Each structure stands twice: as structure tokens, then as C-alpha cells.
Amino acid sequence: MGNKSFRTPLGRVRNVGSGRHGTEGMLHIRLSAAALMPLGIAFVIVILTLLHKDYNGARAEMGQPLPAILVLLFVCTGLYHMHLGIRAILVDYVHGQAREWSLVVNTCVAAALALACVYAVLRIGFV
Numbered sequence: 001m002g003n004k005s006f007r008t009p010l011g012r013v014r015n016v017g018s019g020r021h022g023t024e025g026m027l028h029i030r031l032s033a034a035a036l037m038p039l040g041i042a043f044v045i046v047i048l049t050l051l052h053k054d055y056n057g058a059r060a061e062m063g064q065p066l067p068a069i070l071v072l073l074f075v076c077t078g079l080y081h082m083h084l085g086i087r088a089i090l091v092d093y094v095h096g097q098a099r100e101w102s103l104v105v106n107t108c109v110a111a112a113l114a115l116a117c118v119y120a121v122l123r124i125g126f127v
Contacts, residue, residue, distance in 0.1 A: 025088060032081040039074040046070055063125045075117040083110035 046067045050058045062068055083106060090102045 025084060029081065029084045029088070032077055032084065035077050036074070036081060039070065039077055042070045043074040059124055062121070068121055068125045071121050072118060075121070076114055079110050079114045079117070083107065086110075 049067075050061055053061060062071070086106050087103060090099060090106060094102050
């Protein structure tokens, strides 16, 4: 049968081709988007229940496990989705060493935002 390959001769010389991770990244983006739909509705319901409460009532409500967990899930899933989306854009459109630095910055910013949000929700709920 011979050497059947879908790679171009230039691709074989440069040893570039599929990284075999493109579909996995897109699957994670779609799964996180699907998870954000019900979590977004739950987040809106939690916020609507807090609208007519005073400061102490809102803190008491966020001290309950279910609202705090729903808010944390929404925030963490949203930040993960943001991280994946920006990563896909950076990989496609940024080249050279700037790509590596931008990916590092993207990961650090997403992690810092996630930590700040988790800290805020836990602080509201437990203090």
C-alpha cells in the first residue's frame, strides 16, 4: 500500500501536524458552555432572592450551603470557560514567544480571578 499520509511534504520536513488536542479543547469549551446554562439560571434565581434582603439577610442567605455552592460553581465554570476561549484565540492568532507569555498570563489571570471570587463567596458566607 505504501506510505499513505495526509501531511504535506513540507509538513513532513518540518515535522508539524496535528497536535491531537484540538477536539479535546473544543469539547471542554462546549461542555462548560452547556454547564453554564443551568448554572446561569440558578445564579439569577439566587441573585433575585437576595434583592429584597438587607445586608445581614443577604449574608445569612449566602451562608446557606446551596446558594453558596451554586454561586461558586457558576463563577468557577464561567472562569474556566473564559480561560479556554481566550486560550483558543491566543493559540490561533498569536505567534512566536509572545504566544507562550500570553498563555501564561491568561492562566495566571484566570487563576487569580477564580481565587478572588472563591475568597469573596467564602468570606461572605462564613464571616
